[in-house]
Amino acid sequence: MSPSTGPRVLVVDDEPAIRRAVSTNLARHEFRVEEAETGQQALDLYASFRPDVIILDLSLPDFDGLQVIERIRVRSSTPIIILSVRGGERDKVSALDLGADDYLTKPFSINELLARIRVALRHLARPDSPGVFRTGDLEVDLEHRRVRLADKEVDLSPTEYDLLKVFVTHPDRVLTHAMLVHDVWGPEYGTESHYLHVYVARLRKKLEPDSQRPRYIITEPGVGYRLIADDSLKPDTT
Amino acid sequence: MMKSMVLRKTAAGYVLAALSTTCLTALLAPFRDEVGLLIQGLLFLLLTLLVASVWGRNAGLFTAVITNISLNFFFIHPLYTLDVADPENIAALVIFLVVSIVGGTLLSSSRQSAAEARRRQAETEVALRLSRALSGQTEPERALEALCEEVVRSFDAPGAAVLTLIDGAWQLRAHAGGAQAGRAPDTEERTALERAASRGSLEGFGVTGLTRTRRRRIVVPRGREAAFRLERSVAFLPLKLGNRVLGVLRVDGPIGNSPFRSEPEGLLAAIASEAALAVQRAELAQAAAHAEALREADELKSALLNAVSHDLRTPLASIIASAGSLQQTDVIWTDEERRVFAESIEHEAQRLDRLVGNLLDLSRIESGSLRPEKGWYDLGALVGEVVGRLKPITAQHAVTVDISEDLPPIFLDYIEVDEVLTNLVENATKYTPAGSAIEVRARPLEKEAMVEVIDSGPGIPAEALERIFDPFFRVKGSRARGTGLGLAVARGLVKAHAGRMWAENRPEGGARFAFALPLPVPQEKPPAGTTIRA
Numbered sequence: 001m002s003p004s005t006g007p008r009v010l011v012v013d014d015e016p017a018i019r020r021a022v023s024t025n026l027a028r029h030e031f032r033v034e035e036a037e038t039g040q041q042a043l044d045l046y047a048s049f050r051p052d053v054i055i056l057d058l059s060l061p062d063f064d065g066l067q068v069i070e071r072i073r074v075r076s077s078t079p080i081i082i083l084s085v086r087g088g089e090r091d092k093v094s095a096l097d098l099g100a101d102d103y104l105t106k107p108f109s110i111n112e113l114l115a116r117i118r119v120a121l122r123h124l125a126r127p128d129s130p131g132v133f134r135t136g137d138l139e140v141d142l143e144h145r146r147v148r149l150a151d152k153e154v155d156l157s158p159t160e161y162d163l164l165k166v167f168v169t170h171p172d173r174v175l176t177h178a179m180l181v182h183d184v185w186g187p188e189y190g191t192e193s194h195y196l197h198v199y200v201a202r203l204r205k206k207l208e209p210d211s212q213r214p215r216y217i218i219t220e221p222g223v224g225y226r227l228i229a230d231d232s233l234k235p236d237t238t
Numbered sequence: 239m240m241k242s243m244v245l246r247k248t249a250a251g252y253v254l255a256a257l258s259t260t261c262l263t264a265l266l267a268p269f270r271d272e273v274g275l276l277i278q279g280l281l282f283l284l285l286t287l288l289v290a291s292v293w294g295r296n297a298g299l300f301t302a303v304i305t306n307i308s309l310n311f312f313f314i315h316p317l318y319t320l321d322v323a324d325p326e327n328i329a330a331l332v333i334f335l336v337v338s339i340v341g342g343t344l345l346s347s348s349r350q351s352a353a354e355a356r357r358r359q360a361e362t363e364v365a366l367r368l369s370r371a372l373s374g375q376t377e378p379e380r381a382l383e384a385l386c387e388e389v390v391r392s393f394d395a396p397g398a399a400v401l402t403l404i405d406g407a408w409q410l411r412a413h414a415g416g417a418q419a420g421r422a423p424d425t426e427e428r429t430a431l432e433r434a435a436s437r438g439s440l441e442g443f444g445v446t447g448l449t450r451t452r453r454r455r456i457v458v459p460r461g462r463e464a465a466f467r468l469e470r471s472v473a474f475l476p477l478k479l480g481n482r483v484l485g486v487l488r489v490d491g492p493i494g495n496s497p498f499r500s501e502p503e504g505l506l507a508a509i510a511s512e513a514a515l516a517v518q519r520a521e522l523a524q525a526a527a528h529a530e531a532l533r534e535a536d537e538l539k540s541a542l543l544n545a546v547s548h549d550l551r552t553p554l555a556s557i558i559a560s561a562g563s564l565q566q567t568d569v570i571w572t573d574e575e576r577r578v579f580a581e582s583i584e585h586e587a588q589r590l591d592r593l594v595g596n597l598l599d600l601s602r603i604e605s606g607s608l609r610p611e612k613g614w615y616d617l618g619a620l621v622g623e624v625v626g627r628l629k630p631i632t633a634q635h636a637v638t639v640d641i642s643e644d645l646p647p648i649f650l651d652y653i654e655v656d657e658v659l660t661n662l663v664e665n666a667t668k669y670t671p672a673g674s675a676i677e678v679r680a681r682p683l684e685k686e687a688m689v690e691v692i693d694s695g696p697g698i699p700a701e702a703l704e705r706i707f708d709p710f711f712r713v714k715g716s717r718a719r720g721t722g723l724g725l726a727v728a729r730g731l732v733k734a735h736a737g738r739m740w741a742e743n744r745p746e747g748g749a750r751f752a753f754a755l756p757l758p759v760p761q762e763k764p765p766a767g768t769t770i771r772a
């Protein structure tokens with residue numbers, strides 16, 4: 001009953017009830033869906049079905065979901081959204097560091113999952129070439145290294161700009177501390193995330209209307225940061 | 239009054255000295271004229287020296303005086319008076335007195351110092367033996383026992399024990415000696431014990447035998463025992479390390495023939511310091527064991543929490559996702575889709591309910607508060623009913639049932655045994671491929687009724703066989719979803735029926751789970767008129 005034209009989503013979960021709920025919803029939202037129960041099935045379907053997005057559970061009967069991420073990342077950058085009952089920081093960080101794009105903890109809301117799938121697909125459609133990134137009042141011109149907030153030029157230090165650039169090129173994605181440190185300061189800094197927190201605080205001071213309650217660069221507790229471009233992902237401000 | 243009834247122990251020496259003097263006098267008196275004064279005097283001197291060497295200096299002095307008087311009275315003219323006619327005899331008497339006093343004193347003091355030397359040597363030996371015995375003990379409680387044994391041996395005492403204060407009460411940690419050595423302290427003893435601990439001093443008392451007139455026992459405070467013939471005594475020695483009293487050593491009396499009989503304090507002090515160290519080691523070991531136990535309990539708790547949170551969240555996630563789907567505003571679901579979501583919610587809620595039920599059972603099993611409500615039932619009928627009820631679950635498998643005709647009625651809790659078999663059958667369907675055979679058998683053994691669930695699946699990995707009944711244990715790499723509670727609960731329920739449960743791999747492939755419940759012994763047969771329920 002899946003339409004033959006929509007984006008392809010692979011749902012990997014060992015729980016039939018979860019698979020059924022997710023795929024029924026996806027089918028109704030014009031996605032083409034395939035289900036996999038085990039890691040091996042997931043890898044086989046990945047090759048034959050060529051999904052645009054993968055929804056992956058970490059606890060699989062044959063091997064760990066983390067291994068699935070590793071094997072897929074060797075071949076491609078297909079967005080992977082982790083959907084797992086494991087909600088610990090360490091689980092999130094290791095999945096994201098291995099290349100997962102997003103992480104949702106069970107129990108989850110179907111609406112939120114659908115929103116995250118849309119975000120993943122939108123980034124897939126967006127070309128990687130530098131251009132102008134806009135969200136809310138924030139405008140980042142990657143070609144001319146210019147940042148404007150509500151049409152006013154913002155003065156950033158080189159490191160602040162480099163950090164913002166990493167966020168802007170990965171909008172709506174959870175970026176772990178390790179990824180950000182690696183991309184901005186280089187591999188020799190390892191897991192030293194002290195500078196990172198300082199620079200995120202500076203960026204927020206310059207960009208956020210209220211740096212105590214950021215709307216652009218939000219904290220993923222214990223994991224990292226995320227630049228919000230899609231309004232449906234905005235955290236509750238209540 | 240007490241003194242009239244109880245013999246004075248110290249008087250014994252004097253009485254015997256007086257008696258032997260009288261005897262010697264009576265023996266010599268008839269020959270007073272044949273035996274010269276010299277021989278007579280020397281014989282009395284010999285007696286004096288003997289008494290001094292056996293009963294000590296004071297008895298010796300006493301003998302010196304009475305033999306002198308006896309010599310004067312019975313042997314020196316004029317007879318039967320204390321007058322002395324011959325001045326030479328006066329000198330002889332004086333010299334005799336001086337020689338016997340000096341001789342007696344020397345003898346008794348050399349005897350004392352010899353005894354002292356013997357005791358010191360024995361003390362050293364005991365201390366050495368003790369420290370050797372204690373240093374060889376790796377187990378602290380064993381060390382305390384070795385210490386008590388050494389005390390019993392060194393003092394030839396009826397018993398010895400080490401007591402420590404645990405949660406405000408004095409408790410026996412180790413003991414050695416006769417049957418009485420392991421007793422709990424009585425009121426009298428507790429008073430002395432607490433005094434020893436609070437003052438840090440040696441405390442104790444003695445108890446006499448039944449008095450002749452009043453038929454009762456007299457408790458004699460420590461320090462005054464010498465005056466009484468005691469039936470038993472007890473001494474409490476505080477075990478101190480610095481100013482801290484770690485425990486109390488109880489030494490039961492009367493102590494027998496040992497070098498420490500007269501002055502036990504020296505050896506007791508040596509023992510006390512060794513014992514204090516042993517108690518401290520025991521305390522430290524206990525604290526370490528306690529910390530280890532806490533750590534293990536903590537680990538178990540977090541493993542349990544992890545497993546439970548995973549197993550509770552999984553069905554919850556399905557329920558929330560299905561319910562959330564039904565509430566989507568931008569989608570209009572078909573009746574079929576709606577039914578699937580509702581069914582999913584119901585199934586997962588039931589799964590959650592089973593999990594919670596299993597968890598509750600497990601906690602009841604582990605806390606020992608399981609109380610089977612037993613009645614007489616036909617086990618074969620129970621097996622048939624469970625297999626019938628589970629048909630929806632076992633639809634994918636070829637299930638056969640083989641129930642022996644001669645199964646007697648069994649006294650059991652129907653619901654619990656039903657749950658045991660349900661868990662086993664569910665387990666078999668979960669862990670074996672669809673289409674494979676499952677056989678459920680029930681038959682009597684010699685003293686038990688056995689129910690088996692035999693599958694032809696992949697079997698149980700050897701390393702998991704032992705642990706398969708542990709709560710939350712799941713076979714690694716297994717494709718089935720389970721909580722690891724079913725088998726643990728099943729085994730717990732069978733145990734609550736005084737039965738046993740085991741699992742094994744069949745040589746021809748597949749696993750065999752079995753449980754056996756005790757058959758009623760003849761006098762336990764259901765009373766006539768009892769209805770056997772199916």
